[in-house]
Amino acid sequence: MVPACAPPLVRRRSGRFVAGVAGGVADHLGVNVLWVRAAFVLLAGIHGAGVLAYGLLWIFVPQEQADVQRPLGRTERQQALGLAALGIGAGLAAAAVGNTVVGWIVGPLGVVAIGAAVVWREADESQRRRWTKGARSGVTGMAGGGRTALLRVFAGAIFVASGIGVFLLGNLDLSQVQFGLLAVLATLLGVGVLTVPWWVRLIRELGEERRERIVETERAEIAAHLHDSVLQTLALIQRQSDQPREVLRLARGQERELRHWLYGPTGYGRSARASGEPTLDAGLAAAITTAAAEVEDTYAIDVRPVVVGDRPLDDGLRALVLASREAMVNAAKHSGVGEVSAYVEVEPTEVHVFVRDRGIGFDPDAVPDDRHGLADSVHGRMRRHGGAVRLRSTPGEGTEVHLSMPVDGPADTEPEAQAEAQKEATT
Amino acid sequence: MSDTTDEAPGSEAAGQIRVFLVDDHGLFRAGVRAELDRFVPDVTVVGEAGSVDEAVAAIRHLRPDVVLLDVHMPDGGGAEVLRQLRPELPDVVFLALSVSDAAEDVIAVIRAGARGYVTKTISGSELTEAVRRVKSGDAVFSPRLAGFVLDVFSDRPGAAPPGDPELDLLTRRERDVLRLLARGYAYKEIAGELFISVKTVETHVSSVLRKTQLSNRYELSRWASDRRLV
Secondary structure (H helix, E strand, C coil), X not given: CCCCCCCCCCECXXXXXXXXXXXXXXXXXXXXXXXXXXXXXXXXXXXXXXHHHHHHHXXXXXXXXXXXXXXXXXXXXXXXXXXXXXXXHXXXXXXXXXXXXXXXXXXXXXXXXXXXXXXXXXXXXXXXXHHXXXXXXXXXXXXXXXXXHHHHHHHHHHXXXXXXXXXXXXXXXXXXXXXXXXXXHHHHHHHHHHHHHHHHHHHHHHHHHHHHHHHHHHHHHHHHHHHHHHHHHHHHHHHCCCCHHHHHHHHHHHHHHHHHHHHCCCCCCHHHCCXXXXXXXXXXXXXXXXXXXXXHHHHCCEXXXXXECCCECCHHHHHHHHHHHHHHHHHHHHCCCCEEEEEEEECCCEEEXXXXXXXXXXXXXXXXXXXXXXXXXXXXXXXXXXXXXXXXEECCCEEEEEEEEECCCCCCCHHHHHHHHHHHHHC | CCCECCCCCCCCCCCCEXXXXXXXXXXXXXXXXXXXXXXXXXXXXXXXXXCHHHHHHHHHHHCCCEEEXXXXXXXXXXXXXXXXXCCCCCCCEEEEEECCCCHHHHHHHHHHCCCEEEECCCCHHHHHHHHHHHHCCCCEECXXXXXXXXXXXXCCCCCCCCCCHHHHCCCHHHXXXXXXXXXXXCHHHHHHHHCCCHHHHHHHHHHHHHHHHHCCCHHXXXXXXXXXXX
């Protein structure tokens, strides 16, 4: 009978007899409320456990906030009244069985319990009034219910006070000093019992307030970020709307920054991956992405890096990143198109980078000697660290630069890795 | 907001591709619509919707050939539309379109049944190409999606052994194709590079899509289950 997802445990606001505890428990478990009430009565027979349980649930389970109408029929009301009386009777009887002294103690405590119930019920009412009015008048919203409410609270207080009084008088035979001390303690206890609902509400509201504050802080942070970056960029774009190149550059830069903020350094949530690898903040993926971003910013082109795998940077890989950056810059400067793709793949023994454009292309053999960009920055740098460069360019179709750098695999077999690289590159 | 130029299926000239746009940004819908209507004669935008509910109702009614589906929308986004429509409309092809390149977004819509994934920065002609391709039953991978899939299927040291080799491993050829896709190659260029036909390239990509949708590899199922898709 229990539904797949049980509703949260809240006390009913309507269709209740005492405090809506039994109804709430019934809703939560998906059973008839009558069974729950009967269970409380049965438990009350065991040294009053049911009464205690009911009281604790009353204190710690919040009222439901939605105003659902559940009519409390005549029969159900009578049943509930009967069960409540039976429960209290069972509690008292169980405690008093065969022992008049215990009965004498429990009797007054029963009176205290009834008094407390009256006052707590009134507190529930006042909380409900606050919800309906939407007022947040602090924790002392006691007098909202007019004279009857005051009267009920007063009556409840008298019940509690007299219960405690009778209990003290009947059970203790003490000297003046001790009596005075106990009277003070008893008064404090009485006040404590009477004000339980307000304490609970105070604590709950503090928690709610803190949660709201956290949400508020988070929103403020997001708003601040959006203001600082996105709105600024939009303002700049409007002011420079006659310079399409500049607008493009600003928009790309902003897009990248926002992605970085939302999805982590490589732009697609790599930082949040749970593949067991620690995030390599200064790793190859991040370095390549940063290099691509710099080229994008400087030359107002679109560089799309795709990175498969990652590993920490070492000297060889740092050279590889710089050479890749140089290849991207070359593509940006000379290809004549606005888009460059960069693909990085980390293999166990080698790292490959492909930088590709669909631009005008060129004849690699016809590059004049005084153009050092490719020769020094790319070839020289890669060769010094044991890497290789392959260049493929067709005039009219574009250029692809393939950089490969051996890395320390499981075994230190650099020459072999290099030979393998050569072999693989030709396939 | 769902303004649907109400044309009964079949009233179009043969060969017309009927496209439906789903995106919660009106500005973006207008842009795509203008681009497709103006420059592409064989693609007709038959309707658009700005929310999951509108989309589901309108797609049921219009039965378009291809749905361009935004990944991020309120009320569950593209994956929710797929979840509601895929079982009853197996003939409608979905192509996911998003600004986000976040792995969990991409994988989630692919696992929910999209035939492809492209980013919103794609050019008009590339988008048209992608629409034609998914219409003819093939898959479309953005370079980044190809990168993810390679990454997910790569065997790192210490990774759990694959449960079902048929689904959890890529063949060498599929890997080669994916690599070239990630390098920004078009299908035709891949075919030339690998000395195979374009049709074979398409077959490999479709096979990779199937594996991405069905494999139980940890990262795939984790991304999908984060979005309550499994």
